[in-house]
Amino acid sequence: MNLSADTLRASLARHPPSPHYWIAYSGGLDSRVLLRLCAELARVSQDFRCTAVHVHHGLQAAAEHWAEQCRTTCEAEGVAFRLLRVDARPRPGQSPEEAARAARYQTLATLMATGDTLLTAQHRDDQAETLLLQLLRGAGLPGLAAMPERAAFGPGFLTRPLLDHGRAELRDYAEKLELDWLEDPSNRDLGYDRNFIRHRILPVLAERWPAVGATLSRSARHCAEAQATLAALARDLCHAALNPERGTLCVDRLLAYAAADRRLVLREWIGAKGFRTPSARVLEQVLDCALNAHPERSPAVRWREGEIRRYRNELYLLPPAGPFDSGTIIAWDGLAPLLLPDGNGELIARPIDGPGIAPGLWRTAAITVRYRQGGETCRPLGRTGSRDLKKLFQEAGIPPWVRERTPLVYVDGRLVAVGGRWICQAFAGDPAGRNIMIEWFPPPPLRALSENPATD
Numbered sequence: 001m002n003l004s005a006d007t008l009r010a011s012l013a014r015h016p017p018s019p020h021y022w023i024a025y026s027g028g029l030d031s032r033v034l035l036r037l038c039a040e041l042a043r044v045s046q047d048f049r050c051t052a053v054h055v056h057h058g059l060q061a062a063a064e065h066w067a068e069q070c071r072t073t074c075e076a077e078g079v080a081f082r083l084l085r086v087d088a089r090p091r092p093g094q095s096p097e098e099a100a101r102a103a104r105y106q107t108l109a110t111l112m113a114t115g116d117t118l119l120t121a122q123h124r125d126d127q128a129e130t131l132l133l134q135l136l137r138g139a140g141l142p143g144l145a146a147m148p149e150r151a152a153f154g155p156g157f158l159t160r161p162l163l164d165h166g167r168a169e170l171r172d173y174a175e176k177l178e179l180d181w182l183e184d185p186s187n188r189d190l191g192y193d194r195n196f197i198r199h200r201i202l203p204v205l206a207e208r209w210p211a212v213g214a215t216l217s218r219s220a221r222h223c224a225e226a227q228a229t230l231a232a233l234a235r236d237l238c239h240a241a242l243n244p245e246r247g248t249l250c251v252d253r254l255l256a257y258a259a260a261d262r263r264l265v266l267r268e269w270i271g272a273k274g275f276r277t278p279s280a281r282v283l284e285q286v287l288d289c290a291l292n293a294h295p296e297r298s299p300a301v302r303w304r305e306g307e308i309r310r311y312r313n314e315l316y317l318l319p320p321a322g323p324f325d326s327g328t329i330i331a332w333d334g335l336a337p338l339l340l341p342d343g344n345g346e347l348i349a350r351p352i353d354g355p356g357i358a359p360g361l362w363r364t365a366a367i368t369v370r371y372r373q374g375g376e377t378c379r380p381l382g383r384t385g386s387r388d389l390k391k392l393f394q395e396a397g398i399p400p401w402v403r404e405r406t407p408l409v410y411v412d413g414r415l416v417a418v419g420g421r422w423i424c425q426a427f428a429g430d431p432a433g434r435n436i437m438i439e440w441f442p443p444p445p446l447r448a449l450s451e452n453p454a455t456d
């Protein structure tokens with residue numbers, strides 16, 4: 001099937017039409033071909049509206065020149081052009097290519113309106129390289145599915161309409177039509193794994209198996225199909241093991257699954273919460289912690305992006321805990337909302353008609369906010385006898401990492417309120433009158449665990 005506006009049209013016709021197509025145009029050979037095909041299609045088809053977009057990473061000295069070249073080429077093609085500049089400096093632990101790709105896709109997503117499609121120019125040989133790279137990383141099915149032809153992207157979609165065509169075909173097309181394109185010198189740098197596979201491995205394989213690009217990309221398609229089925233299963237199993245109120249996984253339900261399904265569910269749960277899947281080693285540690293750890297000890301498994309903790313019958317997924325000074329003492333006027341340090345949310349004192357802290361005391365005393373040091377006691381309103389805070393927290397099922405961060409409100413050095421949950425009896429006003437209630441708005445990772453006043 002020769003490349004032409006018709007092949008592009010046929011490829012795009014496999015999906016519902018988009019109000020607008022954005023052509024991710026690097027200036028390289030592949031996206032140059034895509035640009036020409038789009039320009040041709042736009043000439044013959046009224047309802048194909050497209051704009052080329054080049055992302056300037058600001059990493060190489062030549063980037064400015066490239067951006068200008070891209071603009072000139074688009075003008076010559078009669079295709080509208082947008083230039084986006086990003087700061088693609090890598091974060092610690094990120095490779096420059098990873099940083100550039102992440103910044104690129106992030107900024108491209110901001111262009112998209114609902115239902116728009118971003119077109120990128122990866123082809124069959126890119127797909128074969130991706131599959132080999134994933135195999136060499138020991139990837140599972142999601143990795144071996146390589147690059148899907150279409151995926152959700154921002155409020156729209158990302159489509160790769162050239163995946164059925166090989167590199168040689170694109171080059172022939174470009175040469176025949178005397179297209180001009182930019183050669184990125186880094187494409188020849190064998191220090192990059194992809195380039196090594198492209199220039200050293202695939203040519204050797206092709207000596208024996210000339211259709212290696214096509215066959216490997218076919219394997220990727222099989223994997224993608226199987227992956228879609230598996231993803232649906234993973235969602236169902238995960239749903240059945242979820243505590244929807246807290247977004248936690250129930251350990252007993254997880255452990256009722258076969259070992260492979262447990263891993264599937266963990267990966268699904270972590271991904272659905274917006275985290276990247278941690279290594280297989282981390283997943284094994286999580287399962288080990290779910291299986292073997294003492295449920296009251298709140299064991300944790302941490303990796304760079306997050307941590308999973310078990311408390312009683314549930315697994316909690318949290319972002320890495322930031323620094324927190326539990327020794328801090330914060331003075332509060334008791335009037336204005338108090339923003340707690342270390343991102344620990346906000347405290348509010350609200351007058352209410354009903355049980356609460358005596359307002360006279362609240363107005364005149366010195367109010368401070370502190371954190372648990374151990375040994376604190378409180379007799380919650382409406383209950384008999386004082387209790388250790390530890391006991392109260394345990395009874396209410398509040399996990400230890402929330403206990404540590406629950407603000408304790410003191411009046412003249414004595415405990416009057418525990419977060420937004422308990423008011424201590426000793427400072428209660430007339431329950432039939434107007435009193436003060438405390439509310440704590442914790443940061444998102446602690447919400448759902450700490451907000452609701454206890455019904456115990």
Ligand SMILES: Nc1ncnc2c1ncn2[C@@H]1O[C@H](COP(=O)(O)OP(=O)(O)OP(=O)(O)O)[C@@H](O)[C@H]1O
Binds near residue numbers: 023024032119184
């Ligand atoms: N700077 C950029 N601006 C816009 N789109 C880009 C940019 N770099 C890459 N892309 C898009 O992402 C796709 C994949 O990127 P990749 O880095 O593999 O390609 P490339 O080798 O830089 O460029 P090409 O595929 O155009 O030869 C490209 O085909 C292109 O559509």
